[in-house]
Amino acid sequence: MSELIATLKVQIIEQLNLQHLKPEDIGDDQPLFVEGLGLDSIDALELIVLLQQRYGIKLANPQDGPTVFKTVRTIADYITAHKK
Amino acid sequence: MSKQVSISSYLLLRNNQIVVDGQKVFENKDLSSTDFLQAAYDHFQINYPKFFKMDNLCKTGFLVAELLLRNQKLNEKFQPEEIGIVFSNANSSLDTDIKYEASIATAPSPSLFVYTLPNVLIGEICIRHRIKGEAACFVFDIFDAIFQTDYLNSLFETEKVKTCISGWADYYNGKAEAFFYLAETGKENSDIHNSLNVNKIFQGI
Numbered sequence: 001m002s003e004l005i006a007t008l009k010v011q012i013i014e015q016l017n018l019q020h021l022k023p024e025d026i027g028d029d030q031p032l033f034v035e036g037l038g039l040d041s042i043d044a045l046e047l048i049v050l051l052q053q054r055y056g057i058k059l060a061n062p063q064d065g066p067t068v069f070k071t072v073r074t075i076a077d078y079i080t081a082h083k084k
Numbered sequence: 085m086s087k088q089v090s091i092s093s094y095l096l097l098r099n100n101q102i103v104v105d106g107q108k109v110f111e112n113k114d115l116s117s118t119d120f121l122q123a124a125y126d127h128f129q130i131n132y133p134k135f136f137k138m139d140n141l142c143k144t145g146f147l148v149a150e151l152l153l154r155n156q157k158l159n160e161k162f163q164p165e166e167i168g169i170v171f172s173n174a175n176s177s178l179d180t181d182i183k184y185e186a187s188i189a190t191a192p193s194p195s196l197f198v199y200t201l202p203n204v205l206i207g208e209i210c211i212r213h214r215i216k217g218e219a220a221c222f223v224f225d226i227f228d229a230i231f232q233t234d235y236l237n238s239l240f241e242t243e244k245v246k247t248c249i250s251g252w253a254d255y256y257n258g259k260a261e262a263f264f265y266l267a268e269t270g271k272e273n274s275d276i277h278n279s280l281n282v283n284k285i286f287q288g289i
Binding site: 016018 | 133136137190191192193194195198
């Protein structure tokens, strides 16, 4: 899990053009949206693309987005549960 | 027209140089345009993380607006609705349009898609500087100073704006070019806002 979380941080920075951040700047349980990392709705779409491109996972229900994309750890949990 | 409109300040970015009111403030001929924009962002110690997400056109225009407005205190002198922004360019959002089209082959990128309109630059600048006045973006083959000055002067004449950011911002094929100036009334020692003066400044470097 910790390896996946570390990889995800690198991929999130790359996919979302967060060049001002380093992987260690993102906490495993830090909220990604609003008060946390400050991501927005376009970033949420990019995270969906990231899951599809890198892990072959389609978010079946868009309503799950806020829960799945809450933190890097929740994304890692979702990938672990849904990776084929 | 009730009051004379003047050019109170201007900024020119071309050939990896930045000139403010006739003074060269930054230059690096060794870098690509994209690296130059990043280097200028770092050099002027701008802190706006959204910059990293912008496409090249927005980075070009945002940077120039940032440097033009950083000492102007527009929000202390004017209401947001009294500040306008009008710019034009030659290549619209083509630089990003091409990248977005390429992304369709694999997975269309939402963050590229949002930049497939040139007037997104206006949005980025308006959000940053709390501008809510008249806004327009035009596409011409070359910078048309006569159109630009006539359009702006009509905005002042009809009292749509009390100050206006105006100019040109273009990015295509690795080439960044921008020219923004601030037009205001009541600036007695500044150049008069007419096509001759605007063209003269535009041709500056």
